[in-house]
Amino acid sequence: MLIWNIPFWIFLLVVVPLLIITFTYGSFNYSFRRSLKIEPIPQRGYTLRIRDLDLEIKKVESIGFEQIDAFYLKMIPHSVTYVLKHREASVYLCLYHFGTKKTCDFFTRYENDYTLTTCDNIDGGMTPRPGKSLLQIATNVSYEQLFEIHKKTHNFLIDKGLKLDELPQEEFRHYFLKNIYDYAQYVRTYSFGPIRLIFWTVSKRGRVHCKEIETHYNTGLIKL
Numbered sequence: 001m002l003i004w005n006i007p008f009w010i011f012l013l014v015v016v017p018l019l020i021i022t023f024t025y026g027s028f029n030y031s032f033r034r035s036l037k038i039e040p041i042p043q044r045g046y047t048l049r050i051r052d053l054d055l056e057i058k059k060v061e062s063i064g065f066e067q068i069d070a071f072y073l074k075m076i077p078h079s080v081t082y083v084l085k086h087r088e089a090s091v092y093l094c095l096y097h098f099g100t101k102k103t104c105d106f107f108t109r110y111e112n113d114y115t116l117t118t119c120d121n122i123d124g125g126m127t128p129r130p131g132k133s134l135l136q137i138a139t140n141v142s143y144e145q146l147f148e149i150h151k152k153t154h155n156f157l158i159d160k161g162l163k164l165d166e167l168p169q170e171e172f173r174h175y176f177l178k179n180i181y182d183y184a185q186y187v188r189t190y191s192f193g194p195i196r197l198i199f200w201t202v203s204k205r206g207r208v209h210c211k212e213i214e215t216h217y218n219t220g221l222i223k224l
Helices: 008-031 047-061 143-159 169-187 193-202 205-209 213-218
Strands: 065-073 079-086 092-097 102-109 115-119 133-137
Touching: 047 065, 047 079, 047 092, 047 102, 065 169, 079 169, 102 143, 115 143, 133 143, 133 205, 143 213, 193 205
Parallel strands: 115 133
Antiparallel strands: 065 079, 079 092, 092 102, 102 115
């Protein structure tokens, strides 16, 4: 049996893996390209996503968050992003809609380039992160529960000596993009990047972050 004039076994063992590697690495490079910009949400084609996110906002208003921004990122897949900020605490909440799924993360910045992100999706930890970019993941929980986890870890970090670095609302977009660029640059430092991306994706590497930061600190996996 031939596919594109290539014997089936060669196609299966060589061509298919190469296509997967090329697509995965190409998608990563496109999504995290240096020319990525924050854009207005297109007027057509995103009505359902906007409606979904508007409903999500109603769920988080009761825990003190209010919307401050909304924008579009031309990634793979494209993302409609809503940004909210807590009325009292130094915590931002990003709601992402990728068309087939929604996800969110709570974010706080500290001095000396430390950050804390509490996410609800395993894919948020698909690749390694810089040591000061702290991530914890909790799935199948409510916004309120995820926020409580974030606050608990924030208090732990403060007890361990980190100092809050308030992120002004008007600087959020710039800082958001900078984090994307820095993250992508860090991932690219790994050798055999395309193959590792496949492995990280298939192995659900994000599960390593499904324990709270305090647990990782106590076992020596995280140093502050």
